[in-house]
Amino acid sequence: MIPFLPIVIVLGVLIIFSSFYTVKQQSAAILERFGRFNTISESGLRFKIPLIDKIAGRLSLKIQQLDVIIETKTLDDVFVKLKVSVQYKVISEKVYEAFYKLDYPHDQITSYVFDVVRAEVPKMKLDDVFVKKDDIALAVKAELNDAMSDYGFDIIKTLVTDIDPDGQVKEAMNRINASEREKVAAQYEGDAQRILIVERAKAEAESKRLQGQGIADQRREIARGLEESVEVLNQVGINSQEASALIVVTQHYDTLQSLGQETNSNLILLPNSPQAGSQMLNDMVASFTASNQIGEAMKNTKPKKKD
Template sequence: MQIFGSLVSVFLFIIVCGFILTFLGAFFTVKQQTTAVIERFGKFNCIRQAGFNLKIPIIDKVVGRVNLKIQQLDVMIETKTKDNVFVKIKVSVQYMVMENAVYDAFYKLQNPHSQITSYVFDVVRAEVPKLRLDDVFERKDDIAIAVKGELQEAMLSYGYSIVKTLVTDIDPDEQVKHAMNRINSAEREKIAAEYEAEAERIKIVAKARAEAESKQLQGKGIADQRREIAKGLEESVKVLNGVNINSQEASSLIVVTQHYDTLSTIGSNSRSNLILLPNTPNAASDMLTNMISSFYATQNINDESKIDKYFSQKKP
């Protein structure tokens, strides 16, 4: 009897524990941005939202939970461009389960990742072969829009909404990247050479203009200088004529005076390398004699020319 009583006690204890566990199993919680799918005897019953929930023990069962947050799937695709360059393209798809279509998302699609990946492969391998490599980089947004349009239409019936699609990486073959870098480098060197040539041309033109202006000003200065010298000589001759010295003698005197002034100027400069020829003690006297002889010879020639002209006019 004592043994029988112990067995009854254990049996009652098990029944009580089972009852407690069953009672506690009627309560469950659902996290925020999550829904719970409830089945009754293996058949869909209802969907429970976030918070504290109740279900019938043993009869109802939580068969799954659906995440309502935005999720991201990264898909890496290798394909070929129109100019036969193989590239690896990484497409990031951001998607979420629509709250009013949890049933479709849970029961209609077993593996959403595989489904989305298949559509991304299909769209990218249809769009990229139409473009050259440079166009792929420039029109990556168009590729992303095409992927989103195709996915949105296909996944909507399964309860999924495509939030955003991004082409996050375009990686050509390593040799192609080296070739592109060489092309860019050569192009930049060409532009740099053109700018350097243009700068050199501007320098040459500016220097030529400066030299032309300098020569022009120098020539004008020499002309003004000679004009002033001529005026000074003219005034000197007039002064000498006023003291009964004729023009030829005055010119000779002025030349000799300038000769000695030049010698004085050269002698005052200790660093001068100029040599004045002739440079003898009788140089000024000889110069004056030669100049006077030249003047007289010129005058005689002019007189003879006048006489010959006069007699030629007298002949009948």
């Protein structure tokens, strides 16, 4: 009997140690007795009867996420893949239902997501799927909550995290967007070009106006200078006609001198003799005299008003 004593002691120690078990935080353990449900153990150090009680399983009470990818068709006959993320957790008061009523919760949730998405998306056009993705997510959440609450699961949130149309459709959409952007860019460039032309025309008009004003001021100063020159020459005994002839000859030679200073100039002044300048002055005086005579004659021929 003595040799069996150590074995008995060892077995006793093993039995004692197997009587205790731990449950992690945010989890629950299902305890069965002789194959039948006994109790649900929460987090901490727990005791069970050796060889009689058995831990049938453990469930996490944390929020979990399941990603479901569904391929379906829209109202405008475009195939599209949607990725729906479902966040769910086991209700702590319904651990029994979550463990015993449903073997594969992931498969069950996936089936409901497929059913809702393939019922909602075919009612929408592709553009509406992008705009109303939150409505699709809410519809999935409502359906899952109604179906999964009886099995002890709470649907926290559903999100449509990705919408992936067929490759050819995406290329067509990109071409459409590129064309729209090019159209807008062309409109902006046209507006900018039009504004540039208008502003350039305004600047040119202002330049012409200032140029005309400068020419008028120049001629006014020239006339004033000629008038002063004639007055100075009259003071020294030179009459107006002689003074005018002297001024014309002086300007003629000044012009020839300025042309001679330009080494690369091809300009030729015709006529270029002093007699030609004098002849031009005589012609100008004769034309002024004739113009004055015609003006006086027209005044005299006008009919007088009767009183």
